[in-house]
Amino acid sequence: MKHPLKIKYRPLFADRLPTVICTALMVLFLSAHITDAYALQNGVIRVVTLSESDGNPLAGANVLLYEPGGREQNAEPVHFCVTDRYGFCEIRNVPSGGPFELVVSFIGHRTYADEVTLEPGERLVKRVELQTEVGEFEELVVQEQRQITTGEVGVRRITSTDISRVPSPVAGGDLASYLQTMPGIVSTGDRGGELFIRGGTPDQNLVLVDKLPIIKPFHISNLFSAFSDDVVQNVDLFAGGFDATYNGATSAVIDVALRPGSMRDFRASGSASPYMVSLHAEGPLERDRQSFLIKGRTSAIERFGPSLTGQEIPIRFSDLVARYTVQGNDITCNVSGVFTRDEGEIVPGRETVHSWSNTVIGGRCLGYSDFFNHPLEISAGYTSYQNSEGTQEQTERFSAIRQIYINTDLQHQIGNIPVDFGFGVNIRTYDVELSERVRQFVSFEPLNRTIPIAHVYVNLEWAPLRTLTVQPGFVSQFTLDTPITFEPRLRISWQPDGTDRTQISLAGGKYTQTHSGISDERDAGTVFTVLKPIEAGEPLPEAWHGIIAWQQRVGGGFTANTEAFVKIHRNTPVSKWTPEARLNIETALADGLTFGFDVRLRYETPRFFTSVGYGWTKVNYEAVSGDLGAWIEEAVFSYSPAHDQRHKINAISSYRFAGFTASASWEFGTGVPYTQIFGFDYSLRVPVEEPQTDPGTARILFSRPYGERLPTYHRLDLALKRSFQIAPSSQLEISAGVINVYNRNNIFNFDVSTLQRVDQTPLLPYMSLKLSFR
């Protein structure tokens, strides 16, 4: 029987559309004409910054425009911008005439300077190639070049270098390993691929790869994701307080930018370790214009794990990441694809097989031709994700989501205020199927629904003072079933001395999502999640975020960062608890309050790197007891969910010496809440069933939810690697290391099916080889 469609058609643009949206958009479009007239007297400079080494864009480069001689006199630049992931940025309202000195700088690259002169109304496009610079000036260069930031509160920009510093049992690092070293990010252990960010659940996170949504790119082994260090250009992790350019998530955003393939030379590599084998290739299809990058990996731990650890590791996973890039004189496009596949037993021996897969394919283009008054970015694609749970023979539960979408992002300027705005449509199809054996316990019919979701956003970046940046904005989402949302956002950054040596930032806003993911958090041994839309009449899950951050940089290498945050979640659907150990698709609505703080210390020199982080977080949910079905007496039940890890400490260090790179990572986390077992029972329905004739029904009963905490967790990983030049164009990298050096028995969960304690990865020595050609 199909789920009855509950579609209520509501007028979209009549009485229910907030006036503020119309007003804002009208002001925006009307102002375009005003500023166009203004722009007739002034010019526009568009800069595309590329790396000389491979012809690829440099994201985060500073582009500064000085009066002639101003730079030598340490004068303030008259205009500036920071390049985006295309290496692009735009300076508007540049007075005609000139000349001006255009300076482009980026960490580790030689600074570029040139003189520019603009005609009235001219839109000048400059392509700048920065040469790589290495040597003892590196620290000073860093100090000088980090002059401009746009507020880093709640944001952590992760580079491929950062990722590669975390010891990993394969050649190179992985984003999944890196993320778990950050305070405020909690995983359920070393398997399952679930990440909880500052109190948010995995379904409340938005993961983007080249702006394409991907639901769960993390592998069944939590050490890996689809994103290894050599395919990642950078990752922006918004642990909260993200701006209006992101929508559809109430907790966090992980925005991954894939690295374009080299535009200058061909490169290939292959690596092997007990965990995984991989192949990678990239190169130009047309020098400086078109390139490709492709990388495929597949796990090997199921085969080699038993001999290394003495335990069965019945998991299999693989991924394929590909990107095609084309760079024109005034347009940059890319087509990206990510495919992942995971399968295996989260709890060995339970004989419950979990599987999930992602298919993401899409493209985007940024046009910045002088023909356009403003840059224009269009992205479109297809994403699908499915996850299932069952036995080897039969799938018992299945849930999938498929999305087709098109988004348009535009840039504009009102006076001197840059404005980002855009809109998009996402056609989302949900598919849920539960087998008869399961369905007899739960009141949930199969679901197959297609829902279009539209959104608009406006995001301003206003700098009333040289030292102050204010980014107000809003997002609106609308579906056919749910009310139109209005989500105001605000980010403020203040640099008292005009540089990022000291920075105080604030971020906050309202966040709403139109779907939910239901899983049984009481059982870490299951990661099956039912993804379902919010039905008509149901309240939308929403959150309010507030973050305040202080960042202090001392010299060129030491940085201290402290953030305090609060997240208030409302209408979060949580699986209704049943006394018996099983998933219930019926939901209750919980309100959540998360607050805490992070401290990160980081010291970096050309040879040495160390980072220490401490996070304190408290997550509390409240729900009406009757709705939850909890065995409790209070009318409203207040509890700490399974991802409430109170204390977390991480330390990463790496040191380069004599051609070697040694790295170490230590993690410590206090225990997360779990639910004890009330008892093992054979339930008898007396008097219909009688003790002497009927056996009853075996059932394992849960006690008061989340009443206890697991033991503390800590683990030390070490790695040592060295590269050898074995031929002029080929290099061999050998890595060796140990996961869980002191063989700590870190608990994963107590499996109620097998009645056994299940521990995480024991001491695991490894060696990996990577052969590279270029």
Add this chain to the structure above:
Amino acid sequence: MFRIITFRVHAIMKINLIVLLIFCVGIVAVTITSCDNTLEPLDKDTGIFAIYGFLDLKEQNHYIRVRDLNVPFTREATETIDATVTLHNLTRGTSAILESERRVHQDVYQHNFLFSDSVFPDHEYRLVVERSDGVTVEANTRTPTMPEPMAEPLNQNCFVPVAFSLEPMNGGTVVIRLGLGPTSSDRWGTRHILTLDDDQSLDKIEFTFIPQDQVISILPGSDPDRRCAQHLRTSNIYVSYIHYGPGFFERIENDPFDIFASTQRFGALYYDTLAIPLDTSRVCPPDC
């Protein structure tokens, strides 16, 4: 310039060394203090024994199953049960220690405790299950009154209302069903749950029905013009009823989310069936 840089480097190194030192001390302290890596998956303080069974006033043998909730589903763990089960008659002041009759199901032993004696109506009983360490779980019940059932008027046609009643009651619930024959293979209607009104001074439960209406409801879709007499082979309509002791029915119909209550299903009851004779020769309603 060189001096300034040198000073900075020294200052940074000093800060870094202090941080590193604090961090190392922290690691050692935390590692030492967090050696306890044990896990107690069972909530042993609240989940102790499950009790399933009932005292039947019309039976001589009464089986009560007791299960140790902390014991997993294995043969070894269930071979014996650390429990002494005693049934007290609080009204008379007597008690009996019950013996276990073990049975195996799917390689797991189940322990049914037998009480072989009469159970008296309107008596207070207490079942005490005691573990060797003195921890006990108790379940109390009061047996129903077991009055003589009354039905009147008798031998009327199918259109005359009949009142079925039980008196006296001591609380409790009566669940009745009406049927066309005395055996379970005969057709029976839906159940009616009867409890005392709020005003319990009446001490009586009564259910009034018209036989013709009941027959039509038992045989939905049958020709309404067909007289009930044509369906009643024995010229009787039957009332099957279960009389539960006070609170027992509520316990077995409890909220499935009440974990503790769902493992404590002990009470008292009796079953009976009453045949109510009808005059099936008279097939017309009173006004025909």
